[in-house]
Amino acid sequence: MEKFTTLTGVAAPLPIINVDTDMIIPKQFLKTIKRTGLGTALFAEMRYNEDGSENADFILNKPAYRDAKILVAGDNFGCGSSREHAPWALLDFGIRCVISTSFADIFYNNCFKNGILPVQVTQEQLDALMDDASRGSNSTVTVDLETQQIKGPDGGTISFEIDPFRKHCLLNGLDDIGLTMEKADSIAAFEAKNLETHPWA
Template sequence: MEKFEKLSGIAAPMPLVNIDTDMIIPKQFLKTIKRTGLGVHAFDEMRYLDDGSENPDFVLNKPAYREAQVIVAGDNFGCGSSREHAPWALADFGVKVIVSTSFADIFFNNCFKNGMLPIVLPQEQVDLLMKDAEKGSNARMDVDLEKQEITTSDGEVIKFDIDPFRKRCLLEGLDDIGLTLEKAPAIESFESQAAQSRPWV
Protein backbone atom coordinates (compact mmCIF):
# COMPACT_ATOMS: atom_id res chain seq x y z
CA MET A 1 0.00 0.00 0.00
CA GLU A 2 1.28 3.47 -0.86
CA LYS A 3 2.08 5.86 1.96
CA PHE A 4 -0.24 8.82 2.49
CA GLU A 5 1.43 11.90 3.93
CA LYS A 6 0.33 15.05 2.12
CA LEU A 7 -1.95 15.79 -0.80
CA SER A 8 -2.57 18.91 -2.84
CA GLY A 9 -5.39 18.25 -5.23
CA ILE A 10 -8.64 19.26 -6.85
CA ALA A 11 -11.75 18.67 -4.76
CA ALA A 12 -15.05 17.70 -6.38
CA PRO A 13 -18.30 18.78 -4.71
CA MET A 14 -20.78 15.91 -4.36
CA PRO A 15 -23.50 17.16 -1.99
CA LEU A 16 -25.80 14.13 -2.36
CA VAL A 17 -26.65 12.33 0.87
CA ASN A 18 -26.68 8.55 1.23
CA ILE A 19 -24.34 7.82 -1.68
CA ASP A 20 -24.30 4.05 -1.32
CA THR A 21 -21.82 1.45 -2.52
CA ASP A 22 -24.08 0.43 -5.42
CA MET A 23 -23.94 4.02 -6.69
CA ILE A 24 -20.16 4.01 -6.28
CA ILE A 25 -19.69 0.69 -8.12
CA PRO A 26 -22.81 -1.12 -9.43
CA LYS A 27 -23.20 -4.84 -8.77
CA GLN A 28 -22.46 -5.96 -12.34
CA PHE A 29 -18.83 -4.93 -11.89
CA LEU A 30 -18.19 -7.03 -8.78
CA LYS A 31 -16.97 -10.10 -10.66
CA THR A 32 -13.30 -9.17 -10.46
CA ILE A 33 -11.01 -9.67 -7.47
CA LYS A 34 -8.44 -7.23 -8.84
CA ARG A 35 -8.12 -3.82 -7.23
CA THR A 36 -7.31 -2.18 -10.56
CA GLY A 37 -9.45 -1.40 -13.57
CA LEU A 38 -12.60 -0.39 -11.69
CA GLY A 39 -12.04 3.36 -11.87
CA VAL A 40 -13.71 3.60 -15.27
CA HIS A 41 -16.90 2.22 -13.68
CA ALA A 42 -16.90 4.43 -10.56
CA PHE A 43 -20.33 6.12 -10.24
CA ASP A 44 -21.25 4.30 -13.47
CA GLU A 45 -25.00 4.93 -13.43
CA MET A 46 -24.60 8.65 -12.73
CA ARG A 47 -21.54 9.07 -14.92
CA TYR A 48 -22.86 7.55 -18.15
CA LEU A 49 -26.05 7.91 -20.17
CA ASP A 50 -28.05 4.94 -21.46
CA ASP A 51 -26.18 5.00 -24.78
CA GLY A 52 -22.83 4.69 -22.98
CA SER A 53 -21.78 8.29 -23.53
CA GLU A 54 -20.71 10.50 -20.65
CA ASN A 55 -23.33 12.44 -18.72
CA PRO A 56 -22.12 16.06 -19.05
CA ASP A 57 -24.01 17.06 -15.91
CA PHE A 58 -22.14 14.65 -13.61
CA VAL A 59 -19.48 16.45 -11.63
CA LEU A 60 -16.57 14.10 -12.37
CA ASN A 61 -17.22 14.42 -16.13
CA LYS A 62 -16.80 18.17 -16.03
CA PRO A 63 -13.37 19.35 -17.24
CA ALA A 64 -12.60 21.05 -13.94
CA TYR A 65 -13.04 17.85 -11.93
CA ARG A 66 -11.73 15.04 -14.15
CA GLU A 67 -8.52 14.91 -12.10
CA ALA A 68 -10.21 15.27 -8.70
CA GLN A 69 -8.41 13.53 -5.84
CA VAL A 70 -10.73 14.78 -3.11
CA ILE A 71 -14.50 14.32 -2.84
CA VAL A 72 -16.51 16.56 -0.53
CA ALA A 73 -19.72 14.61 -0.02
CA GLY A 74 -23.07 14.69 1.69
CA ASP A 75 -23.96 12.76 4.83
CA ASN A 76 -23.71 8.95 5.20
CA PHE A 77 -21.25 8.31 2.37
CA GLY A 78 -20.60 4.65 1.49
CA CYS A 79 -23.78 3.19 2.97
CA GLY A 80 -25.39 0.06 1.55
CA SER A 81 -23.82 -3.33 0.95
CA SER A 82 -20.33 -4.07 2.26
CA ARG A 83 -18.46 -4.30 -1.05
CA GLU A 84 -14.75 -3.53 -0.89
CA HIS A 85 -14.94 -2.88 -4.63
CA ALA A 86 -16.30 0.58 -3.74
CA PRO A 87 -13.03 1.96 -2.32
CA TRP A 88 -11.15 0.00 -5.00
CA ALA A 89 -13.08 1.86 -7.70
CA LEU A 90 -12.56 5.26 -6.09
CA ALA A 91 -8.87 4.65 -5.53
CA ASP A 92 -8.43 3.44 -9.11
CA PHE A 93 -10.16 6.60 -10.34
CA GLY A 94 -7.61 8.62 -8.36
CA VAL A 95 -9.54 9.64 -5.25
CA LYS A 96 -7.35 9.84 -2.14
CA VAL A 97 -9.51 11.78 0.32
CA ILE A 98 -13.25 11.84 1.04
CA VAL A 99 -14.78 14.39 3.38
CA SER A 100 -18.26 13.98 4.85
CA THR A 101 -20.20 14.44 8.07
CA SER A 102 -20.48 10.64 8.39
CA PHE A 103 -19.57 7.37 6.70
CA ALA A 104 -20.95 3.85 6.81
CA ASP A 105 -18.71 1.85 9.16
CA ILE A 106 -17.60 -0.89 6.74
CA PHE A 107 -16.85 1.54 3.93
CA PHE A 108 -14.97 3.78 6.39
CA ASN A 109 -12.78 0.87 7.53
CA ASN A 110 -12.18 -0.34 3.97
CA CYS A 111 -10.92 3.10 2.95
CA PHE A 112 -8.01 2.90 5.38
CA LYS A 113 -7.17 -0.62 4.22
CA ASN A 114 -6.85 0.70 0.68
CA GLY A 115 -4.75 3.78 1.36
CA MET A 116 -7.57 6.32 1.31
CA LEU A 117 -8.29 8.93 3.96
CA PRO A 118 -11.95 9.41 4.98
CA ILE A 119 -12.37 12.56 7.07
CA VAL A 120 -15.36 13.24 9.30
CA LEU A 121 -16.15 16.90 10.00
CA PRO A 122 -19.09 18.90 11.38
CA GLN A 123 -21.68 20.08 8.86
CA GLU A 124 -20.56 23.71 8.90
CA GLN A 125 -17.00 22.75 7.98
CA VAL A 126 -18.15 20.37 5.26
CA ASP A 127 -20.30 23.21 3.89
CA LEU A 128 -17.27 25.48 3.82
CA LEU A 129 -15.21 22.89 1.95
CA MET A 130 -18.12 22.22 -0.42
CA LYS A 131 -18.21 25.91 -1.38
CA ASP A 132 -14.46 25.88 -1.87
CA ALA A 133 -14.71 22.80 -4.09
CA GLU A 134 -17.36 24.49 -6.22
CA LYS A 135 -14.72 26.97 -7.42
CA GLY A 136 -13.37 24.34 -9.82
CA SER A 137 -9.87 23.27 -10.77
CA ASN A 138 -8.30 26.58 -9.76
CA ALA A 139 -9.16 25.87 -6.13
CA ARG A 140 -6.86 23.18 -4.79
CA MET A 141 -7.13 21.79 -1.26
CA ASP A 142 -4.13 20.72 0.77
CA VAL A 143 -4.46 17.77 3.13
CA ASP A 144 -1.67 17.17 5.65
CA LEU A 145 -2.14 13.91 7.52
CA GLU A 146 0.76 14.43 9.93
CA LYS A 147 -0.65 17.79 11.06
CA GLN A 148 -4.26 16.59 10.61
CA GLU A 149 -5.14 19.70 8.65
CA ILE A 150 -7.07 20.65 5.52
CA THR A 151 -6.16 23.99 3.97
CA THR A 152 -8.68 25.58 1.58
CA SER A 153 -7.76 27.51 -1.55
CA ASP A 154 -8.25 30.69 0.50
CA GLY A 155 -5.79 29.54 3.15
CA GLU A 156 -8.33 28.64 5.83
CA VAL A 157 -7.14 25.73 7.97
CA ILE A 158 -9.50 23.06 9.27
CA LYS A 159 -8.30 20.49 11.78
CA PHE A 160 -9.58 16.92 11.72
CA ASP A 161 -9.39 13.95 14.07
CA ILE A 162 -8.12 10.49 13.18
CA ASP A 163 -7.44 7.34 15.17
CA PRO A 164 -3.67 7.23 15.94
CA PHE A 165 -3.31 3.63 14.76
CA ARG A 166 -5.01 4.32 11.43
CA LYS A 167 -2.93 7.46 11.02
CA ARG A 168 0.26 5.45 11.49
CA CYS A 169 -0.87 2.82 8.98
CA LEU A 170 -1.52 5.45 6.31
CA LEU A 171 1.71 7.35 7.00
CA GLU A 172 3.75 4.15 6.80
CA GLY A 173 1.73 2.52 4.01
CA LEU A 174 0.70 -0.47 6.10
CA ASP A 175 -2.34 -2.55 5.20
CA ASP A 176 -3.26 -5.80 6.99
CA ILE A 177 -0.56 -7.72 5.13
CA GLY A 178 2.03 -5.06 5.88
CA LEU A 179 1.15 -5.11 9.57
CA THR A 180 1.56 -8.90 9.61
CA LEU A 181 4.93 -8.71 7.85
CA GLU A 182 6.15 -6.35 10.57
CA LYS A 183 5.89 -9.34 12.89
CA ALA A 184 7.80 -11.66 10.52
CA PRO A 185 10.88 -12.06 12.79
CA ALA A 186 8.71 -13.01 15.77
CA ILE A 187 6.66 -15.41 13.62
CA GLU A 188 9.79 -17.08 12.24
CA SER A 189 11.27 -17.38 15.74
CA PHE A 190 8.09 -19.01 17.02
CA GLU A 191 7.98 -21.44 14.10
CA SER A 192 11.62 -22.38 14.62
CA GLN A 193 11.10 -23.05 18.34
CA ALA A 194 7.91 -24.98 17.65
CA ALA A 195 9.68 -27.17 15.08
CA GLN A 196 12.38 -28.02 17.63
CA SER A 197 10.05 -28.69 20.52
CA ARG A 198 7.47 -30.62 18.43
CA PRO A 199 9.35 -32.17 15.51
CA TRP A 200 6.52 -34.64 14.93
CA VAL A 201 4.08 -31.86 13.91
Template sequence: MEAFKQLNGLVAPVDRVNVDTDAIIPKQFLKRIERTGFGQFLFFEWRFDEAGEVNPSFEMNKPRYQGAEVLISRANFGCGSSREHAPWAIMDYGFRCVIAPSFADIFYNNCFKNGILPIKLSEEQVQELFSRTAQHEGYRLNVNLEQKTLTDEYGLRIDFDLDEHRRQFLLQGLDDIGLTLQHEDEISAYEAKRAERAYV
Protein backbone atom coordinates in the same frame (compact mmCIF):
# COMPACT_ATOMS: atom_id res chain seq x y z
CA MET B 1 0.42 0.09 0.03
CA GLU B 2 1.55 3.65 -0.72
CA ALA B 3 2.07 5.82 2.36
CA PHE B 4 -0.10 8.90 2.78
CA LYS B 5 1.48 11.94 4.43
CA GLN B 6 0.49 15.04 2.48
CA LEU B 7 -1.63 15.64 -0.59
CA ASN B 8 -2.28 18.82 -2.53
CA GLY B 9 -5.22 17.76 -4.64
CA LEU B 10 -7.92 19.11 -6.91
CA VAL B 11 -11.35 18.80 -5.27
CA ALA B 12 -14.41 17.24 -6.94
CA PRO B 13 -17.93 17.29 -5.43
CA VAL B 14 -20.64 14.65 -5.34
CA ASP B 15 -23.43 16.62 -3.69
CA ARG B 16 -25.65 13.78 -2.51
CA VAL B 17 -26.48 12.16 0.83
CA ASN B 18 -26.50 8.40 1.39
CA VAL B 19 -24.17 7.58 -1.50
CA ASP B 20 -24.24 3.78 -1.30
CA THR B 21 -21.70 1.23 -2.48
CA ASP B 22 -23.94 0.11 -5.34
CA ALA B 23 -23.83 3.68 -6.69
CA ILE B 24 -20.06 3.83 -6.13
CA ILE B 25 -19.47 0.57 -8.04
CA PRO B 26 -22.56 -1.14 -9.51
CA LYS B 27 -22.88 -4.90 -8.98
CA GLN B 28 -22.46 -5.84 -12.66
CA PHE B 29 -18.80 -4.79 -12.48
CA LEU B 30 -17.82 -7.01 -9.54
CA LYS B 31 -16.62 -9.97 -11.61
CA ARG B 32 -12.96 -8.94 -11.54
CA ILE B 33 -10.73 -10.48 -8.88
CA GLU B 34 -7.95 -7.88 -9.02
CA ARG B 35 -8.06 -4.63 -7.08
CA THR B 36 -7.35 -2.60 -10.21
CA GLY B 37 -9.51 -1.69 -13.18
CA PHE B 38 -12.57 -0.60 -11.20
CA GLY B 39 -12.01 3.15 -11.55
CA GLN B 40 -13.59 3.28 -15.00
CA PHE B 41 -16.86 2.07 -13.43
CA LEU B 42 -16.93 4.51 -10.50
CA PHE B 43 -20.40 6.12 -10.19
CA PHE B 44 -21.13 4.45 -13.53
CA GLU B 45 -24.90 4.94 -13.52
CA TRP B 46 -24.46 8.65 -12.73
CA ARG B 47 -21.53 9.32 -15.03
CA PHE B 48 -23.14 7.71 -18.07
CA ASP B 49 -26.64 7.62 -19.53
CA GLU B 50 -28.50 4.49 -20.69
CA ALA B 51 -26.80 4.69 -24.09
CA GLY B 52 -23.38 4.69 -22.46
CA GLU B 53 -22.77 8.35 -23.26
CA VAL B 54 -21.17 10.72 -20.76
CA ASN B 55 -23.77 12.51 -18.66
CA PRO B 56 -22.72 16.19 -18.76
CA SER B 57 -24.98 17.12 -15.82
CA PHE B 58 -23.11 14.90 -13.33
CA GLU B 59 -20.63 17.02 -11.38
CA MET B 60 -17.59 14.79 -11.78
CA ASN B 61 -17.92 14.83 -15.58
CA LYS B 62 -17.30 18.56 -15.80
CA PRO B 63 -13.86 19.37 -17.28
CA ARG B 64 -12.92 21.47 -14.24
CA TYR B 65 -12.94 18.37 -12.03
CA GLN B 66 -10.88 16.04 -14.21
CA GLY B 67 -7.85 14.67 -12.37
CA ALA B 68 -9.29 15.34 -8.92
CA GLU B 69 -7.74 13.52 -5.95
CA VAL B 70 -10.03 14.81 -3.19
CA LEU B 71 -13.73 13.88 -3.19
CA ILE B 72 -16.27 15.74 -1.07
CA SER B 73 -19.76 14.43 -0.41
CA ARG B 74 -22.59 14.45 2.10
CA ALA B 75 -23.64 12.37 5.11
CA ASN B 76 -23.57 8.56 5.29
CA PHE B 77 -21.16 8.11 2.40
CA GLY B 78 -20.44 4.46 1.55
CA CYS B 79 -23.64 3.00 3.02
CA GLY B 80 -25.22 -0.18 1.70
CA SER B 81 -23.39 -3.44 1.17
CA SER B 82 -19.93 -4.12 2.56
CA ARG B 83 -18.19 -4.61 -0.80
CA GLU B 84 -14.51 -3.68 -0.66
CA HIS B 85 -14.73 -2.94 -4.38
CA ALA B 86 -16.07 0.52 -3.47
CA PRO B 87 -12.77 1.87 -2.09
CA TRP B 88 -10.93 -0.03 -4.84
CA ALA B 89 -12.93 1.92 -7.45
CA ILE B 90 -12.39 5.24 -5.68
CA MET B 91 -8.65 4.64 -5.41
CA ASP B 92 -8.31 3.35 -8.96
CA TYR B 93 -10.11 6.42 -10.31
CA GLY B 94 -7.50 8.60 -8.61
CA PHE B 95 -9.02 9.76 -5.33
CA ARG B 96 -6.78 9.50 -2.24
CA CYS B 97 -9.02 11.41 0.17
CA VAL B 98 -12.80 11.45 0.75
CA ILE B 99 -14.39 14.11 2.95
CA ALA B 100 -17.94 13.86 4.32
CA PRO B 101 -19.87 14.52 7.54
CA SER B 102 -20.20 10.77 8.17
CA PHE B 103 -19.38 7.40 6.63
CA ALA B 104 -20.81 3.90 6.84
CA ASP B 105 -18.59 1.97 9.27
CA ILE B 106 -17.48 -0.86 6.97
CA PHE B 107 -16.68 1.50 4.10
CA TYR B 108 -14.78 3.77 6.50
CA ASN B 109 -12.64 0.88 7.75
CA ASN B 110 -12.02 -0.42 4.23
CA CYS B 111 -10.64 2.96 3.17
CA PHE B 112 -7.73 2.68 5.59
CA LYS B 113 -6.95 -0.83 4.34
CA ASN B 114 -6.65 0.52 0.80
CA GLY B 115 -4.64 3.73 1.26
CA ILE B 116 -7.56 6.18 1.22
CA LEU B 117 -7.93 8.85 3.88
CA PRO B 118 -11.60 9.37 4.88
CA ILE B 119 -12.08 12.61 6.83
CA LYS B 120 -15.16 13.38 8.92
CA LEU B 121 -16.07 17.05 9.26
CA SER B 122 -19.13 18.87 10.49
CA GLU B 123 -22.00 19.61 8.11
CA GLU B 124 -21.03 23.29 8.23
CA GLN B 125 -17.39 22.61 7.37
CA VAL B 126 -18.35 20.35 4.48
CA GLN B 127 -20.76 23.01 3.19
CA GLU B 128 -17.90 25.51 3.27
CA LEU B 129 -15.81 23.17 1.12
CA PHE B 130 -18.68 22.77 -1.35
CA SER B 131 -19.03 26.56 -1.54
CA ARG B 132 -15.32 27.10 -2.12
CA THR B 133 -15.19 24.34 -4.73
CA ALA B 134 -18.04 25.96 -6.66
CA GLN B 135 -16.60 29.46 -6.30
CA HIS B 136 -13.02 28.75 -7.35
CA GLU B 137 -12.42 26.76 -10.52
CA GLY B 138 -9.45 24.46 -10.00
CA TYR B 139 -10.02 24.53 -6.24
CA ARG B 140 -7.39 22.53 -4.37
CA LEU B 141 -6.98 21.37 -0.78
CA ASN B 142 -3.74 20.63 0.99
CA VAL B 143 -4.38 17.56 3.13
CA ASN B 144 -1.71 17.16 5.79
CA LEU B 145 -2.10 13.87 7.65
CA GLU B 146 1.01 14.49 9.75
CA GLN B 147 -0.52 17.69 11.17
CA LYS B 148 -4.17 16.60 10.72
CA THR B 149 -5.05 19.80 8.88
CA LEU B 150 -6.82 20.92 5.71
CA THR B 151 -5.73 24.21 4.17
CA ASP B 152 -6.25 26.10 0.93
CA GLU B 153 -4.74 29.16 -0.74
CA TYR B 154 -7.64 31.36 0.38
CA GLY B 155 -6.93 31.24 4.10
CA LEU B 156 -8.91 28.16 5.10
CA ARG B 157 -7.60 25.96 7.90
CA ILE B 158 -9.55 23.05 9.33
CA ASP B 159 -8.20 20.67 11.94
CA PHE B 160 -9.59 17.16 11.70
CA ASP B 161 -9.56 14.28 14.16
CA LEU B 162 -8.45 10.74 13.43
CA ASP B 163 -7.76 7.64 15.48
CA GLU B 164 -3.98 7.46 15.97
CA HIS B 165 -3.79 3.76 15.09
CA ARG B 166 -5.46 4.41 11.73
CA ARG B 167 -3.35 7.50 11.14
CA GLN B 168 -0.19 5.45 11.56
CA PHE B 169 -1.54 2.82 9.14
CA LEU B 170 -1.68 5.46 6.41
CA LEU B 171 1.49 7.34 7.35
CA GLN B 172 3.49 4.11 7.16
CA GLY B 173 1.63 2.66 4.19
CA LEU B 174 0.53 -0.43 6.10
CA ASP B 175 -2.44 -2.71 5.57
CA ASP B 176 -3.28 -5.66 7.84
CA ILE B 177 -0.73 -7.89 6.11
CA GLY B 178 1.97 -5.23 6.26
CA LEU B 179 1.30 -4.73 9.96
CA THR B 180 1.68 -8.46 10.57
CA LEU B 181 4.91 -8.60 8.55
CA GLN B 182 6.48 -6.06 10.89
CA HIS B 183 6.73 -9.02 13.29
CA GLU B 184 8.08 -11.43 10.69
CA ASP B 185 11.19 -12.32 12.72
CA GLU B 186 9.18 -13.18 15.83
CA ILE B 187 6.69 -15.19 13.76
CA SER B 188 9.50 -17.14 12.09
CA ALA B 189 11.15 -17.85 15.43
CA TYR B 190 7.87 -19.09 16.88
CA GLU B 191 7.22 -21.32 13.88
CA ALA B 192 10.76 -22.76 14.10
CA LYS B 193 10.32 -23.63 17.80
CA ARG B 194 6.93 -25.14 17.09
CA ALA B 195 8.41 -27.31 14.35
CA GLU B 196 11.18 -28.49 16.68
CA ARG B 197 8.66 -29.54 19.33
CA ALA B 198 6.70 -31.49 16.74
CA TYR B 199 9.65 -33.83 16.23
CA VAL B 200 10.45 -34.39 19.92
Protein backbone atom coordinates in the same frame (compact mmCIF):
# COMPACT_ATOMS: atom_id res chain seq x y z
CA MET C 1 -0.19 -0.16 0.07
CA GLU C 2 0.88 3.36 -0.96
CA LYS C 3 1.67 5.66 1.95
CA PHE C 4 -0.61 8.60 2.65
CA THR C 5 1.22 11.63 4.02
CA THR C 6 0.17 14.87 2.32
CA LEU C 7 -2.27 15.09 -0.56
CA THR C 8 -2.76 18.21 -2.68
CA GLY C 9 -5.27 18.19 -5.49
CA VAL C 10 -8.58 19.33 -6.89
CA ALA C 11 -11.55 18.62 -4.64
CA ALA C 12 -14.79 17.65 -6.36
CA PRO C 13 -18.12 18.53 -4.71
CA LEU C 14 -20.75 15.79 -4.48
CA PRO C 15 -23.52 17.33 -2.33
CA ILE C 16 -25.63 14.18 -2.21
CA ILE C 17 -26.59 12.46 1.05
CA ASN C 18 -26.74 8.68 1.47
CA VAL C 19 -24.45 7.84 -1.44
CA ASP C 20 -24.48 4.06 -1.17
CA THR C 21 -21.93 1.55 -2.41
CA ASP C 22 -24.13 0.58 -5.37
CA MET C 23 -23.99 4.19 -6.53
CA ILE C 24 -20.23 4.21 -6.07
CA ILE C 25 -19.73 0.95 -7.99
CA PRO C 26 -22.88 -0.72 -9.42
CA LYS C 27 -23.33 -4.45 -8.80
CA GLN C 28 -22.65 -5.48 -12.41
CA PHE C 29 -19.00 -4.52 -11.94
CA LEU C 30 -18.42 -6.77 -8.93
CA LYS C 31 -17.39 -9.83 -10.93
CA THR C 32 -13.70 -9.00 -10.79
CA ILE C 33 -11.39 -9.49 -7.82
CA LYS C 34 -8.76 -7.19 -9.32
CA ARG C 35 -8.28 -3.84 -7.64
CA THR C 36 -7.47 -2.08 -10.90
CA GLY C 37 -9.67 -1.13 -13.84
CA LEU C 38 -12.72 -0.14 -11.79
CA GLY C 39 -12.14 3.61 -12.08
CA THR C 40 -14.08 3.79 -15.35
CA ALA C 41 -17.09 2.28 -13.58
CA LEU C 42 -17.02 4.67 -10.62
CA PHE C 43 -20.47 6.28 -10.25
CA ALA C 44 -21.32 4.62 -13.59
CA GLU C 45 -25.07 5.17 -13.40
CA MET C 46 -24.55 8.90 -12.85
CA ARG C 47 -21.51 9.35 -15.10
CA TYR C 48 -22.94 7.72 -18.21
CA ASN C 49 -26.14 7.99 -20.22
CA GLU C 50 -28.10 4.91 -21.30
CA ASP C 51 -26.30 4.86 -24.65
CA GLY C 52 -22.92 4.74 -22.90
CA SER C 53 -22.00 8.35 -23.61
CA GLU C 54 -20.81 10.59 -20.81
CA ASN C 55 -23.30 12.63 -18.84
CA ALA C 56 -21.80 16.09 -19.23
CA ASP C 57 -23.64 17.32 -16.12
CA PHE C 58 -22.01 14.86 -13.73
CA ILE C 59 -19.29 16.50 -11.67
CA LEU C 60 -16.45 14.09 -12.46
CA ASN C 61 -17.10 14.49 -16.20
CA LYS C 62 -16.54 18.22 -16.06
CA PRO C 63 -13.07 19.22 -17.32
CA ALA C 64 -12.08 20.87 -14.05
CA TYR C 65 -12.76 17.74 -12.02
CA ARG C 66 -11.56 14.89 -14.25
CA ASP C 67 -8.37 14.60 -12.22
CA ALA C 68 -9.92 15.19 -8.81
CA LYS C 69 -8.05 13.55 -5.94
CA ILE C 70 -10.43 14.57 -3.16
CA LEU C 71 -14.19 14.10 -2.91
CA VAL C 72 -16.31 16.35 -0.70
CA ALA C 73 -19.56 14.46 -0.16
CA GLY C 74 -22.85 14.60 1.68
CA ASP C 75 -23.78 12.85 4.91
CA ASN C 76 -23.70 9.05 5.34
CA PHE C 77 -21.30 8.35 2.48
CA GLY C 78 -20.69 4.69 1.60
CA CYS C 79 -23.87 3.27 3.11
CA GLY C 80 -25.61 0.18 1.71
CA SER C 81 -24.09 -3.23 1.07
CA SER C 82 -20.53 -3.96 2.07
CA ARG C 83 -18.28 -4.16 -0.98
CA GLU C 84 -14.57 -3.49 -1.01
CA HIS C 85 -14.92 -2.69 -4.70
CA ALA C 86 -16.20 0.77 -3.66
CA PRO C 87 -12.86 2.04 -2.32
CA TRP C 88 -11.09 0.13 -5.12
CA ALA C 89 -13.06 2.12 -7.70
CA LEU C 90 -12.41 5.44 -5.97
CA LEU C 91 -8.70 4.72 -5.71
CA ASP C 92 -8.44 3.53 -9.31
CA PHE C 93 -10.07 6.77 -10.47
CA GLY C 94 -7.50 8.72 -8.46
CA ILE C 95 -9.45 9.75 -5.37
CA ARG C 96 -7.41 9.21 -2.20
CA CYS C 97 -9.46 11.23 0.26
CA VAL C 98 -13.20 11.49 0.91
CA ILE C 99 -14.53 14.19 3.22
CA SER C 100 -18.01 13.97 4.73
CA THR C 101 -19.92 14.53 7.95
CA SER C 102 -20.36 10.76 8.41
CA PHE C 103 -19.55 7.43 6.79
CA ALA C 104 -21.01 3.94 6.90
CA ASP C 105 -18.82 1.83 9.22
CA ILE C 106 -17.83 -0.91 6.76
CA PHE C 107 -16.97 1.53 3.98
CA TYR C 108 -15.02 3.65 6.47
CA ASN C 109 -12.95 0.65 7.56
CA ASN C 110 -12.40 -0.52 3.99
CA CYS C 111 -10.98 2.89 3.05
CA PHE C 112 -8.15 2.57 5.54
CA LYS C 113 -7.36 -0.95 4.34
CA ASN C 114 -6.92 0.38 0.80
CA GLY C 115 -4.98 3.59 1.32
CA ILE C 116 -7.87 6.06 1.21
CA LEU C 117 -8.27 8.64 3.97
CA PRO C 118 -11.91 9.21 5.01
CA VAL C 119 -12.14 12.50 6.93
CA GLN C 120 -15.13 13.27 9.12
CA VAL C 121 -15.93 16.95 9.67
CA THR C 122 -18.78 19.02 11.07
CA GLN C 123 -21.61 20.25 8.87
CA GLU C 124 -20.28 23.80 9.08
CA GLN C 125 -16.84 22.64 7.98
CA LEU C 126 -18.32 20.55 5.18
CA ASP C 127 -20.30 23.55 3.92
CA ALA C 128 -17.07 25.58 3.75
CA LEU C 129 -15.23 22.80 1.94
CA MET C 130 -18.14 22.27 -0.44
CA ASP C 131 -17.94 25.97 -1.28
CA ASP C 132 -14.19 25.62 -1.88
CA ALA C 133 -14.76 22.57 -4.08
CA SER C 134 -17.29 24.44 -6.22
CA ARG C 135 -14.53 26.64 -7.65
CA GLY C 136 -13.60 24.21 -10.40
CA SER C 137 -9.91 24.01 -11.23
CA ASN C 138 -9.26 26.58 -8.49
CA SER C 139 -10.57 24.21 -5.84
CA THR C 140 -7.13 22.95 -4.83
CA VAL C 141 -7.13 21.55 -1.32
CA THR C 142 -4.30 20.08 0.75
CA VAL C 143 -4.91 17.28 3.24
CA ASP C 144 -2.03 16.80 5.68
CA LEU C 145 -2.40 13.58 7.63
CA GLU C 146 0.63 14.18 9.85
CA THR C 147 -0.76 17.47 11.22
CA GLN C 148 -4.39 16.35 10.70
CA GLN C 149 -5.31 19.51 8.84
CA ILE C 150 -7.13 20.43 5.64
CA LYS C 151 -6.03 23.65 3.94
CA GLY C 152 -8.41 25.35 1.53
CA PRO C 153 -7.53 27.42 -1.55
CA ASP C 154 -7.80 30.66 0.47
CA GLY C 155 -5.48 29.43 3.20
CA GLY C 156 -8.20 28.53 5.68
CA THR C 157 -7.44 25.50 7.86
CA ILE C 158 -9.67 22.79 9.29
CA SER C 159 -8.41 20.28 11.85
CA PHE C 160 -9.75 16.74 11.97
CA GLU C 161 -9.54 13.77 14.31
CA ILE C 162 -8.36 10.29 13.39
CA ASP C 163 -7.62 7.11 15.32
CA PRO C 164 -3.84 7.01 16.05
CA PHE C 165 -3.47 3.39 14.93
CA ARG C 166 -5.21 4.04 11.60
CA LYS C 167 -3.10 7.16 11.14
CA HIS C 168 0.04 5.09 11.71
CA CYS C 169 -1.07 2.53 9.14
CA LEU C 170 -1.79 5.12 6.45
CA LEU C 171 1.39 7.11 7.07
CA ASN C 172 3.43 3.92 6.72
CA GLY C 173 1.39 2.27 3.96
CA LEU C 174 0.42 -0.70 6.10
CA ASP C 175 -2.58 -2.84 5.20
CA ASP C 176 -3.40 -6.06 7.11
CA ILE C 177 -0.63 -7.97 5.34
CA GLY C 178 1.85 -5.18 5.93
CA LEU C 179 1.01 -5.14 9.63
CA THR C 180 1.62 -8.88 9.80
CA MET C 181 4.95 -8.56 7.98
CA GLU C 182 6.11 -6.04 10.57
CA LYS C 183 6.20 -9.04 12.93
CA ALA C 184 8.05 -11.27 10.44
CA ASP C 185 11.10 -11.74 12.68
CA SER C 186 8.98 -12.68 15.68
CA ILE C 187 6.91 -15.08 13.59
CA ALA C 188 10.07 -16.72 12.19
CA ALA C 189 11.54 -17.06 15.70
CA PHE C 190 8.34 -18.66 16.97
CA GLU C 191 8.24 -21.11 14.06
CA ALA C 192 11.89 -22.09 14.61
CA LYS C 193 11.34 -22.64 18.35
CA ASN C 194 8.15 -24.55 17.70
CA LEU C 195 9.97 -26.83 15.23
CA GLU C 196 12.70 -27.45 17.80
CA THR C 197 10.32 -28.30 20.63
CA HIS C 198 7.74 -30.10 18.50
CA PRO C 199 9.67 -31.69 15.63
CA TRP C 200 6.80 -34.05 14.92
CA ALA C 201 4.32 -31.22 14.34
